[in-house]
Amino acid sequence: MNHFANNETVMRGEQKYSRCSGFSLVEVTLAIGIVAFAVLSCVGLNGVSLSSMREAKRTEISGRIFRTVLNEGLICDYTNLSSLQGTSYFDFEGTILSGAAAMSAAPYQVDVEVKPVSFRDGGTAATNLASSSLLVVKIYSSGQKALGKPVTRVAVIGNRAKGLP
Numbered sequence: 001m002n003h004f005a006n007n008e009t010v011m012r013g014e015q016k017y018s019r020c021s022g023f024s025l026v027e028v029t030l031a032i033g034i035v036a037f038a039v040l041s042c043v044g045l046n047g048v049s050l051s052s053m054r055e056a057k058r059t060e061i062s063g064r065i066f067r068t069v070l071n072e073g074l075i076c077d078y079t080n081l082s083s084l085q086g087t088s089y090f091d092f093e094g095t096i097l098s099g100a101a102a103m104s105a106a107p108y109q110v111d112v113e114v115k116p117v118s119f120r121d122g123g124t125a126a127t128n129l130a131s132s133s134l135l136v137v138k139i140y141s142s143g144q145k146a147l148g149k150p151v152t153r154v155a156v157i158g159n160r161a162k163g164l165p
Contacts, residue, residue: 061108062139062151064094069112070155073135078159081133084112111138117156131159 023031073084089097089106097106113136135157138150 058141058151061090061092061094062153065090065108065110065139066137066153066155068094068096069110069137070135070157073114073155073157078131078133078157081114081135081157084135085114087111107142109140109142111140111150112136113138132156 068090069084069088073081076083088110089102090108090110091097092107094108113134115134115136117132117134133156135155137153137155139153140150
């Protein structure tokens with residue numbers, strides 16, 4: 001048996017050369033490229049999932065804030081519905097904040113408007129909703145008031161004294 005410097009062995013007879021097994025540089029480079037592509041794809045999806053999660057949380061809190069304002073509108077007397085108008089401040093849980101410190105520290109600012117329902121045509125919908133009001137709730141996340149991008153939700157509140165829900 002002859003030993004060469006590159007670890008090849010030559011066998012006599014019909015057997016051929018055999019080399020030490022291992023990966024070539026091309027195979028290793030290709031494997032690293034495939035792994036890097038997979039990792040970068042996962043990292044790229046991470047940013048999308050974080051922004052989706054942030055938007056879902058904002059939508060959920062906005063719904064909670066709207067429910068709070070709507071409940072206040074439903075339990076108050078219809079003639080005092082305009083008392084809901086104005087600006088309120090809420091925390092990350094959708095709980096209303098009060099006091100002077102709430103203005104600067106509140107993550108959500110809510111502007112509430114009460115408007116009369118009006119229709120262009122004089123159909124039955126106009127007759128049925130003539131004594132109803134629109135409750136328009138604009139919810140701004142912290143820093144979005146300057147951008148003018150609120151989450152706006154609207155509800156119709158009827159005058160229960162006239163038999164409307």
